[in-house]
Amino acid sequence: MKFGINLFPTVSPDEKSAVQHFDEALRLAELAEELGFDHVKTVEHYFTPYGGYSPDPVTFLAAAAxxxxxxRLVTGAVIPAFTHPAQLAGKLAMLDNISHGRLSVGFGRAFLPDEFEAFEIPMDESRQRFTDxxxxxxxxxxEEDVEWKGAFHRFGPVTLLPRxxxxxxxxxxxxxxxxxESCVAAGRAGYGLMMVPSINKVEKVQEMLALYREAWVAAGHDPAAQDVHMSYNCYLAEEAGRAHERGRTYSEHTxxxxxxxxxxxxxxxxSDYEGYGRIVERVRSSDFGKQLRDNKVLVGAPQEVAxxxxxxxxxxGDITISLQVISGNMPYEExxxxxxxFAEHVLPVFTP
Known part of the structure; x- marks a missing residue:
């Protein structure tokens, strides 16, 4: 297994200034490298305390680079629906060069209605805009001399710089x-997968993973090259009771x-988001105690987390875990x- 950090901000300006957030997040990226973690990841969201301090993961990851x-630097994820593909491809290629090839690009469809409304993008176009x-x-x-004639953009022939x-x-x-269906498409294309297991039952995640892995093998890709990322809220303390108490506080804030x-x-x-109407009730009924019992958060003393x-x-299986170590507006020291x-007591259990 591999382990990294996901710096997903859930903070508002009255809780922490943007300057403080970015200073602390960059210090955590440096610390993660020093301690031997695999990657640092961040998100693209807008306008609200749920991710709004990260409207452009490329900017943050360039500073981390x-x-x-x-x-490794991972976008988790950039949103093609909100950016012209030539602009998005160009700035990601730039980051790949700045970092000397440490970039992995996670793409997402987005799912918050207010973001689509602000960008004047119909949600019913989401799937096609993502695929395109x-x-x-x-x-x-x-490739060079690329000519693109899609449903929403037409350009070329052009050759992207930098390569x-x-x-x-x-x-x-x-x-x-x-x-x-997204899992099947990713497996068929030979792309990695990013999942948030906390919002689904274990059996549902296993079903989606099986579809992904079956499509991957059927398409002739090397099974050893699969890359599945899952993100978990994470809080460790030497004493389990303290970890559970503080973990609950930060989980409820998030x-x-x-x-x-x-x-x-x-x-x-x-029509592009069937079933998402139920997401509100799922969030409202969230219970930290049940999440802990169901192993949907990595909270506890080190041995418990292991x-x-x-x-x-x-x-x-042997997936890549992204530890969400700032969710809930944790103080930097925590x-x-x-x-x-985690690095001292848990990493050695799962890494050579």
Whole structure:
């Protein structure tokens, strides 16, 4: 298994300034490299405390690249629907060069109605804009004199500059929440997968993973090259009771931010987002105690967290775990302690 950090901000300006957030997040990226973690990841969201401090993951990861030399940089994820593909491909290729080939590009469809409304993008175009955007970026990275005639953009022939550092292109991952078809498409294309297991039952995640892996093998890709990322809220302390108490506080803070962000789903319908109308009730009914019992959070003393990860590995195999060590607006010192405890006591259990 591999382990990295996901710096997903759930913070508002009255809780922490943007300057403080970015200073602390960059310090955590440096610490993660020092402690031997695999990657640093961040998200693209807008306007609300649920991710709004990260409207452009490329900007943040470029700053992280300048402060590190080994750790991989992962967009988790960029949103093709909100950016012209030539612009998106160009700035990602630039980051790949700045980092000397440490970039992995995660693409997502987005799912918050207010973001689509602000960008004047119909949600019913989401799936096609995502598919077109990923493919246009792949072509721009891989080929020269690219001519694109899609449903939403037409350009070319053009040759992207700079060319990506990694050839033919940086590793591609796609995000999926509850849609099995996205897993099949990713496996068929040979792309990695990013999942958030906390929003689904274990059996549902296993079903989606099986579809992904079957499609991967059927398409003739090397089974050893699969890359599945899952993100978990993470809080460690030397004493389990303390970890559970503080983990609950931060989990409930994150859940309030998410509940406010998804509230527009109570009055939104989209053929591209079947089943998302139920997401509001799922968030409202979230219970930290049940999440802990169901191993949907990595919270506890180090040995307890190691045991949770053994169970997760038995469910899903040797996946890549992204530890969300700032969710809930944790103080920097607590996030850093979580990373140090994990590196000292948990990493050695799962890495050679």
């Amino acid at each position: 300048a402060r590190t030399s080994r750790i 955007g990923v493919e246009a970026c792949r072509l721009l990275w891989s 990506p550092y990694q050839r033919p292109h940086p590793p591609i991952l796609v995000a999926t929440a509850i849609t099995p 859940n309030r931010a998410l509940a406010a962000a998804v509230e527009p789903w109570t009055r939104t319908k989209s 045991d949770r990860l053994r169970l997760i590995r038995s469910w899903f 996030s850093a302690r979580t990373l140090r405890l």
